[in-house]
Amino acid sequence: MNILSYGLLGLLAREPRSGYDLTQYIKPFWPAKHSQIYPLLGKMEHDGYLTFDLIRQSDKPDKKIYTITSKGIEELKRWIDEPTSDPVNRDEMMLKAYSIWLTDPEKAIRLFEEREKMHAERAVYYESLLVKLKEDDQGEQRYLSPGVPTFSRYILLTKALTDSKNAVEWCQWVLSMLKKG
Amino acid sequence: MNILSYGLLGLLAREPRSGYDLTQYIKPFWPAKHSQIYPLLGKMEHDGYLTFDLIRQSDKPDKKIYTITSKGIEELKRWIDEPTSDPVNRDEMMLKAYSIWLTDPEKAIRLFEEREKMHAERAVYYESLLVKLKEDDQGEQRYLSPGVPTFSRYILLTKALTDSKNAVEWCQWVLSMLKKG
DNA sequence: ACTAACATGTAAGTAGTTACATGATTGG
DNA sequence: CCAATCATGTAACTACTTACATGTTAGT
DSSP, X not given: OOHHHHHHHHHHTTSOEEHHHHHHHHTTTSOOOHHHHHHHXXXXXXXXXXXXXXXXXXXXXXXXXXXXXXXXXXXXXXXXXXXXXXXXXXXXXXXXXXXXXXXXXXXXXXXXHHHHHHHHHHHHHHHHHHHHHHHHHTTOOGGGSXXXXXXXXXXXXXXXXXXXXXXXXXXXXXXXXXXXX | OOHXXXXXXXXXXXXXXEHHHHHHHHTTTSOOOHHHHHHHHHHHHXXXXXXXXXXXOSSSOOEEEEEEOHHHHHHHHXXXXXXXXXXXXXXXXXXXXXXXXXXXXXXXXXXXXXXXXXXXXXXXXXXHHHHHHHHHHTTOOGXXXXXXXXXXXXXXXXXXHHHHHHHHHHHHHHHHHHHHO
8 A cells, every 4th residue: 555545545435436537537646657556456456445346338448447445445544644755746847947057048948938838738727627626516615615525626626726827937937037138 | 867867967067066965955856865866876977977086084984076077068958958757746645635524624634734834844944045045146146147057046946935835825725724614 | 541538457667765784973 | 872964885675657468439
């Protein structure tokens, strides 16, 4: 049970999903490829944290729908009280920014403009997910109450959105200095 | 030559340093343990990107001071123009936040207060580094000119500081909702 | 015709962590 | 006396990525 496996349990605690679905949903919060996730799900099933049902499909490939067990729920609750490891942020861009003084300003400008675009696109994406969340809520603002799963999703999406916006602003700030010279 | 090795080259492009020093300086921007860095430095030296001088010390253990070669500088410049990989952010706290609805509010509050404190401490630390940078500059504001190494350090520290502050604010925002209930 | 989405899996490799190993000096 | 800082290294392990492997359907 590594950290990723708790992330997967957290998704399955809301509703049963396939490995394929889990790979998509976990991505913004804990990047991982399907080649890491599929074997891990097998191990978690073997250890009794999950069960699965094989769903035969004619139009699309067959799939395994994983469901969390009560043992899985207990393990998830236990984990929340354990010490939390430090965040790990690795961004090649930051290392390039550290050496940007070695290169010519045009190249530096191109680099930061690219990144600004990337983060702006992410911001749009997270914004759209937040809009969807609020639409599903139908004006009842249930997502503002801790204790419902939507609350957790709401605060995470908000964090992802502000992080993206801040990254865009930082790029713009650096660009303004690069263009002044 | 993995991404970390370019980070190390970037530090050595400013001034020669020991592996021990590099381990400290790289940490905020690319977490890595000495057990990863020492063998990597050996490989980079073997490949001609670095040289080292063995400094014998009587009070402290001997050390190796690494210096970047012209081949190293060229490689560093070449890397900046290459495609940049996506940032990787993995924070166990985010996964816990996603499952926080399963636990009681007091535990949730404790979790977020701890994190708020951690990020606040980081903010103080980065603030102090920025203050030091500006003191060393002696009011000449050279760090605002792209093309000097201090500019790169300035923009990175500013990013690290605002990221920490934003994380503190997010924790406080979540806490305000958790306390309302 | 080709590209993307759906769907799961394994094999081989790289990157990163934890633990082991050593040892002097300084400060509380 | 104990912990921290300085200083470098290896061994064993875990985590993660890239590449290989297969196959259908829907849209451009």
